[in-house]
Amino acid sequence: MAVAVAGRQKPSSDASLFTLCPFWSSRNATQRSTKTVSSVARSLLRPRRKLRLDPSSYLYFPYEPGKQVRSAVRLKNTSKSHVAFKFQTTAPKSCYMRPPGGTLAPGESLIATVFKFVEQPENNEKLSDQKHKVKFKIMSLKVKEGVDYVPELFDEQKDLVTMERILRVVFIDPERQSSVLEKLKRQLAEADAAVEARKKPPVEAGPRVAAEGLVIDEWKERREKYLARQQVQAVDSV
Numbered sequence: 001m002a003v004a005v006a007g008r009q010k011p012s013s014d015a016s017l018f019t020l021c022p023f024w025s026s027r028n029a030t031q032r033s034t035k036t037v038s039s040v041a042r043s044l045l046r047p048r049r050k051l052r053l054d055p056s057s058y059l060y061f062p063y064e065p066g067k068q069v070r071s072a073v074r075l076k077n078t079s080k081s082h083v084a085f086k087f088q089t090t091a092p093k094s095c096y097m098r099p100p101g102g103t104l105a106p107g108e109s110l111i112a113t114v115f116k117f118v119e120q121p122e123n124n125e126k127l128s129d130q131k132h133k134v135k136f137k138i139m140s141l142k143v144k145e146g147v148d149y150v151p152e153l154f155d156e157q158k159d160l161v162t163m164e165r166i167l168r169v170v171f172i173d174p175e176r177q178s179s180v181l182e183k184l185k186r187q188l189a190e191a192d193a194a195v196e197a198r199k200k201p202p203v204e205a206g207p208r209v210a211a212e213g214l215v216i217d218e219w220k221e222r223r224e225k226y227l228a229r230q231q232v233q234a235v236d237s238v
Contacts, residue, residue, distance in 0.1 A: 050079040050140045051104075051164050059136060059167045060184050062174035065120045072187035073167065076109035081142050085164070086154050087112070088137040094119075095134060103149045111191040116169070132169040140164050 054074040061071045077083045086101040094117045104110065114136065140162045141154055154161050172181055 048162075049164055050077060050081075050083045050142065050162060051085060051138065052076045052078050053138065053165050053167075055167075056165065057167065058170045059114055060170050060172050060180050061114075061116055061118065062181075062184075063118065063171035064174060065118050068115055068117050070188055071114045071116070072111050072184060072191055073114065074109055074111045074187065075104065075138070077104035077106055079142070080106050082106070082145050082147070084141045084143045084147075084149050084153055086139045086141075086151060087114075088139070089134065090136075091116075091134045095136075097136075101149055101151060103143060103147065105145075111187050111194065113188065113191045118171075132171065134169045136167040136169075138164045138167070 052075075054076075059071040059073060062069045075085060082103055082105055084101065084103045087097040089095045089097070096115050098113045098115070099110075102110070116134070139154060141157060141160060143153065147153075172178065172184075174181065
């Protein structure tokens, strides 16, 4: 009996472990499967948008054949981080954007102006028959604070770029009053005012200093009055 026991082969430590814990291998397989499913789910989920657009689906242009017309769209950063944005269009020869891209701080907004040349209609085509195929795509990218905007950012980090919206062109009658036309006029006026404000030099804080290093304005006036009083006192004393 003792010989039989002594001659029995001792199981390895790994075999004993799996014998005692039969669920170990199945748990590892489950974890690997869960990670695979999670990665697939992340790839299928739509990235969360970082910008709010107004209008959200269309760019409205006054229908004036043979002229360059303008549209506008407001972009607002609704995320908690700095966001870079970039415009793209299917008709770069007849359309351009101002600005074509930039960076917005959390909660910051701006109105982008879109310029387009309206071609003459074919075969007496009416405004109601216009079905324009030009589209505009707006993309966004999360960036760090202080990062200068360059278009190459979207090429260098293309895996992190979010496609925000695709805007379609819609023509409106400039002679017919409508809420869409009035809103467009307000946005264009606000965009023009912002451009003019950026052109003005920054307001200087504190007193201005002349090239020679002398303080001017009220300090200079006080000095001149003081010197004048000194001259009057000197004449009286004589």
